[in-house]
Amino acid sequence: MKHQVVWITGASSGIGLALVDKYLQEGHKTIISSRSEEILLELKNNSERPEDVYVLPFDLSKQDEFEKLCEKAVQAFGKVDLLINNGGISQRSLAIETKLDVDKKLMEVNFFGTVALSKALLPYFIANGKGHFAIVSSLVGKFGTPYRSAYAASKHALHGFFESLRAELYQNHISVTLICPGFIRTNVSINALTGDGTKLNEMDDAQEKGMSPEECAKIIYKGIEAGKEEMLVGGKEKYAVYLKRFFPGIFSKILRKAKVR
Template structure:
């Protein structure tokens, strides 16, 4: 029996690594991608069934290489069923202080890299009349918050793009699941870029006290399996979505006072 194949970017750590392990445990074939080949191999060996996992290094910033990466990915197991776009970079800097080249870098990786990979894979899904995109957005892909201006913009852009793509390819049986985590205990803030492009190199308190990557992965697994359109993952911070939607003025006052970083 042919196994269901999931391809995960950003699979070398955090949510991506935890999700790879979860899908492997559930019997899926898993393709693991990121820039860090050594770490990808470590994740592969930590999976329940490493014999059904493959490592395919890639850099989302190198968009001209991604068509070839799609061909390589398809050749590994013969097809792809789920593309989990999880690769990306975060930000911790004020908009007024952030250099434009840093803004461009965030958009290049988070948006254009993801879109380039999607465009290259879409014909495969369309020809099979089957496929699913899971996209790691963020709660700030809906609400925005201080110190994350361009990061939030890149995630907002993904929502607009993939909501449109979902409608365009409904008849092709291609599904889209937008995944919006809040505070998850990973190194996302450690690796976040600052105003001059350097890494923050410290973990936010909210991140340190957040949901485990493993629990987040469990919820991602369930949402992808049920082909949900959009899910919110986290603790009480998820309430921000509803405050923004129903009482935006009150939410703005809370956001200013909270000074979340």
């Protein structure tokens, strides 16, 4: 990859933060976004190259602002080459115990927020004759698991939308990479919503034992550089995708017995 301008959402922690570090290490300029301007400014100031970091805070649920946000993003360094849609929230609650408002919030942030931001930037990519969307989905974008019904639905929806978009934009030289992490050692479960909309405030055992965000970022970077359409990232849990594809009955039995939270 030539030195590019990369816009990363959900950049204040976890995979997003690790991606910011990785792209800066490789000499790229980064636009960093999340809800917390204070954290983003701290990250910029602590960076070895703060001049190559532009802070652009926003909330994925406030989509009326996205057109102006995209204008600011392009103006920051004169262009945007790659948008990594990493921002979002997870869930840890049974479907029957989850309020509909919580289901709606998960879809609003994870699906509609990501789609709205991408569509706001899309005219610029088309006019520029190139561009790249990378979407951090999840392994549950490939199959649903207990306690994650609306979260899995939002990630499944991202696959459907961006696979369609990829086919539509092929002639415009605009690429789409779907990234499906498994258990990565981040705070995603701590910040996950429970049935009433409050945070879980607990670290999943599997999450705690998962791949480091830094290793995950390295794999994502290489995959995007290689122009991959889809990537599975993680440990042995990623093979569940193939188990479901080739042995769906066995996979369903395993899933029913799995102790996941």
